[in-house]
Amino acid sequence: MEKKKAKVCEEVRELTSAQEDLIKAEKLALVGQAVLEIMHELSHDISLIRNIAEIMQADFPPRAKNYHKNLSMIVSRTDKAMVFIDKCRTINSPIKLELKILNIHEVMDEVIHLLDSMMASKKVEIKKKYTQLPSLRGDNDQLQQVFINLFLNSLHAMPHGGEIIIHTCIDKKEPDFISIEFQDTGKGIKKENLNKIWEPLFTTSKEGQGLGLSITKSIIEKHSGMIDVQSTEGAGTTFNIYLPYL
Numbered sequence: 001m002e003k004k005k006a007k008v009c010e011e012v013r014e015l016t017s018a019q020e021d022l023i024k025a026e027k028l029a030l031v032g033q034a035v036l037e038i039m040h041e042l043s044h045d046i047s048l049i050r051n052i053a054e055i056m057q058a059d060f061p062p063r064a065k066n067y068h069k070n071l072s073m074i075v076s077r078t079d080k081a082m083v084f085i086d087k088c089r090t091i092n093s094p095i096k097l098e099l100k101i102l103n104i105h106e107v108m109d110e111v112i113h114l115l116d117s118m119m120a121s122k123k124v125e126i127k128k129k130y131t132q133l134p135s136l137r138g139d140n141d142q143l144q145q146v147f148i149n150l151f152l153n154s155l156h157a158m159p160h161g162g163e164i165i166i167h168t169c170i171d172k173k174e175p176d177f178i179s180i181e182f183q184d185t186g187k188g189i190k191k192e193n194l195n196k197i198w199e200p201l202f203t204t205s206k207e208g209q210g211l212g213l214s215i216t217k218s219i220i221e222k223h224s225g226m227i228d229v230q231s232t233e234g235a236g237t238t239f240n241i242y243l244p245y246l
Contacts, residue, residue: 042085046078046081047078049074049078050074050075050082053074097138097139097142098140098141099138099139100138101136101246102143104133104136104243105130107140107144108168108180110144111147112126118155119155124154125162125163125164126163126166128166129165129167129168133178134178135245138223139219142219145215146220149212150182150239151182153212154184154186157187157188157236158184163184164182165181165182166181168181177226177244177245178244180241182238184237184238187234188231190233194231197213198213198214220243224244225242226241227239227240228240
């Protein structure tokens with residue numbers, strides 16, 4: 001009798017696991033279709049923005065250096081966005097990394113500069129608490145995409161403004177890894193949603209598509225890293241990224 005019960009329990013576990021795998025496969029199929037549709041629409045708009053920026057560059061006199069600098073950044077970022085769109089069009093294929101030796105603070109600072117005006121307009125202050133870190137091997141554009149996703153996630157959680165604190169250090173528990181902590185003062189994540197936020201297409205935001213955190217996790221794991229989250233509803237959210245260094 002006990003053996004039969006054990007066998008039944010094992011069969012139930014296998015069935016449950018198979019059903020979960022099937023659900024994941026169906027979600028990934030939906031993601032693939034959704035991404036194709038989203039990327040198709042975005043590619044037209046981004047191309048238009050790029051073309052307008054180039055036209056404006058030609059119209060501004062050479063002495064308007066700040067305008068040329070900002071327009072050049074728009075052209076550069078739209079080019080990178082188009083590369084990212086091409087990668088998303090093949091979302092069912094493995095993420096391919098172009099590895100280089102990087103200073104993670106420089107990668108972060110470029111993203112902060114890119115989003116500075118947006119953060120200021122939303123009354124969000126970014127505070128940096130950097131400690132000296134060794135270099136790491138990573139894909140600059142992919143890691144920038146991770147940081148952009150996390151900043152935008154925090155921004156959506158703070159519609160009335162707030163703070164994002166970035167703290168970097170060598171991780172104490174895993175000394176072969178650097179730790180990058182994103183802490184915001186937003187509305188937090190409901191406890192029942194904490195395990196769902198990494199799932200493709202899961203979102204509680206009207207502005208989101210439910211892909212950002214799923215892509216973020218995939219990119220970090222491709223770098224042999226880890227990412228986790230702690231959050232208290234009404235008291236903010238902290239994302240922790242762990243990446244191996246040289």
